[in-house]
Amino acid sequence: MKRSKIEIEVKKILSKTGTSTIYVILLIAIITTIVSWDELGGLVRAGNYNTTDDMVETIMAKTATPGVAMVVSEQGKTEYRNYGYADFNNEKRVTEESLFELGSTTKAFTALAVILLENEGSLSLSDSITDYIPSFEPTMKGEKVNISIHQLLAHTSGIPPWSIRLIPEGTTEDMLEKTIHNVSDIALDTDPGTVYNYATVNYDILAMVVEKVTGKRYQDYMTENILVPLGMTNSYFSTGQEKVSDELTKGYRVFFGRSLEYDAPRYYGNIAAGYLVTNSKDLERWINAQLGVGDIPDHLLKAIQQSHQVDIKTAGHEDENQYYSFGWSVDTKNSVVSHNGSNPNYSSQVLIDLKKQQAVFVLANLNSTAPSLIANNIYENMNGNQMDKFHYDDVYLLIDLVFSFLVIIAIIILCVQANKLIRGIKLNIKDEKTRFRKMTESSIALILSIMLLILVMIWPYLLDNNYMMIKVWMSYSIFIWMGLTSINCILSIIINMKKIGMIRRKLKWKENI
Secondary structure (H helix, E strand, C coil): CCCHHHHHHHHHHHHHHHHHHHHHHHHHHHHHHHHHHHHHHHHCCCCCCCHHHHHHHHHHHHHCEEEEEEEEEEEEEEEEEEEEEEECCCCEHHHHHHHHCCHHHHHHHHHHHHHHHHHHCCCCCEEEHCCCCCCCCCEEEEEECCEHHHHHCCCCCCCCCCHHHHEEEEEECCCCHHHHHCCCCCEECCCCCCCCCCCCCHHHHHHHHHHHHHHCCHHHHHHHHHCCCCCCCCCCCCCCCCCCCCCCCEEEEEEECCECCCCCCCCCHHHHHHCCECCHEEEHHHHHHHHHCCCCCCHHHHHHHCCCCCCCCCEEEEEECEEEEECCECCCCCCCCEEEECCCCEEEEEEEEEEEEEEEEEECCCCHHHHHHHHHHHHHHHCCCCCCCCCCHHHHHHHHHHHHHHHHHHHHHHHHHHHHHHHHHCCCCCCCCHHHHHHHHHHHHHHHHHHHHHHHHHHHCCCCCCCCHHHHHCCHHHHHHHHHHHHHHHHHHHHHHHHHHHHHHHHHHHHHC
């Protein structure tokens, strides 16, 4: 009789514990939603597109972009427009002197250097890279092949896009050499000169060619022959060795719908493809030079004009009337050159209409589609067209949103599974049919949990990626989800192994009876 009363009391306590657990789970979900509501809500609200300022601020809110700087030029008249923060924590606003990393819009500068060297007879665009870097011996189907300078410029080298992960992190002066060494025997995706396939490392190889031809460091040649002649005296190539300017904006990354300050790793070996640091004032000189406006040395103006020309036979074919050549994506029908740029914590977009003498350059201190969306809308507005509303096609933003919600779900599952282990596992087996069904269910759940655990651990490699690329480029929410899901899989494995053990023990007990 006493034992029966104790059992009843224990059941009551466990029942209360179960109810409490449900409340805790709901509380966690509510708190997480409330904390992130302002940021996540801003991503889904309609926003305002009545004016240019409204459009920019809406897109910034939807992409969680802290700061934006832009320079707009039309018929020789230039305007600076600045929004948000260069340093959010210290409430430092963006100005035309705020410095940003350009990302891949740096490539047009590197291509211009190659044209200058060709014009002075130091190299030819048809030259093989092995003429300058003998150790560079890529292969196609196991056979060594030659890649020309022109093919690197047009991204038709056949070097695969995933080669970006071969660029080593570091700030020592041997990083460019190490980058080239890492890709020197790479297996190509396609025969050189046949298919356009954007690979950022193409332009790192060009930087080595510049160094071999000139006998100077890439950044020194670029500064002396391009930046200084154009009056871009605030600009520099970031190697990680330089003293950080007070005007350099803080870089950010998105996490749970909000921007977090992010000091990204440094890649000295990638400076020619993405690490020119500049501001709106200097970019005014750059885009005016593209338009032929201002006092530009004749040899430099000639090279700039050449960089806008497309030889269809050698250029990379992107789309109808769209070709990649000399660090520019060129619309041959409308005479528009453009390019976007992405670094782990910065992004940019440049768009220049050579025929209409219009140009827009947008900078942001977060890797997002904001600069591209803003630049395109500014250009459309300049030409009397309606501005486009924000489209949810920002890969990094979507990844953060998806994994942020998956994190919340993973936390709830974790609470449920932890509760099962704390309260103890119960199996109500009435007959042989029930025993067989529960054994089957537990076995399947065990196998699926093991498979999911393995998949969670290896999925980056299945997508031609790795943990370092995720750590550098993606939202922290991915790693948090991976960690929580791995714990959930382990707990599920433990729970189902216990269930299988309990079923087997009950079976043996019955057999002994």
